[in-house]
Amino acid sequence: MTERPPLPPFTEETARRKVRAAEDAWNTRDPDVVALAYTEDCEWRNRDRFLHGRDEIRAFLREKWARELDYRLRKELWAWAGNRISVRFEYESRDRDGQWWRSYGNEQWEFADNGLMRRRYASINDVPISPSDRRIAR
Template identity: 75%
Template structure:
C-alpha cells in the first residue's frame, strides 16, 4: 500500500491550495528524488512533448531538467479543483550555462489517487527569452 500524501481528495478550495503550495515548495528544492515521492509508482506524465511513466523516469527527467535549467524558481497558482483533480497555472524562470534567462508559462492538470499521490500530470508549457532585469519570480 502507498504512503499517504495529505491533503487527500476529495479536495476543497483550502486543501487544493495546500496541495498546490506543497508542490511549489517541493519543485523549488530542485531535488528530483523528493519531488518524485509525490507521484504514484506508475504516474503518467506529459511534459511538453515528453511522455513519462513512473518515478524512475520522473527522476531522470527532473535530474536532466535541473542540470540545464540553472537558478530555477517556480510559482504555482490554483486555477480549479474538483474531487480528485486540480488545475494550476504556473511560471518559472531559469538561466542556461551561457547566462541567458528564460521564463516558462503554462498550465498543469493533475489527478490524484485516494492516498493523495499524483497519478497523472499533464503540462502545457511555453517559453520566453527574458533579460536578467525582467525577472520577476522571487529568488
C-alpha cells in the first residue's frame, strides 16, 4: 500500500504540511500528479458534480484546466481532527474569452490511514474580476 505522509491523525503542523502539499500539487495543473493524492475509490463532490475514483478525478481535472486557464490556487488550513482536515481556498483563472475569475470555497477532506485522501467535498463560488484585481501571483 502506498503511503503519502504526513499520515493521520493530524497535528496542527502535519495538517498544515498536508494543505501545503495539496496546494503545490494543484498548482502544477497536472491531473496525473494531483490524482496520486487520492485513493483509487475516492469520493468527490465538486460543486454539483459527484465523482468516484482516480480515473474520474483525472478526467475531471483535464476538463477543468482546459477551461480554467492560467489557474493559480491558495489553500488555508481551517480546522483538523483525527483523519480530517477542512480548508478554505481561493483561486484565479481566466476563460477562453479572457475574462478573469476568482473562485472561493471550502473543502472537507477525509484521509485513509496511508495518508491518501478518500473523500473530498468542495463548495465553490465564482466572481468575475478585472485583470487589475488579480491578487494571486504566479
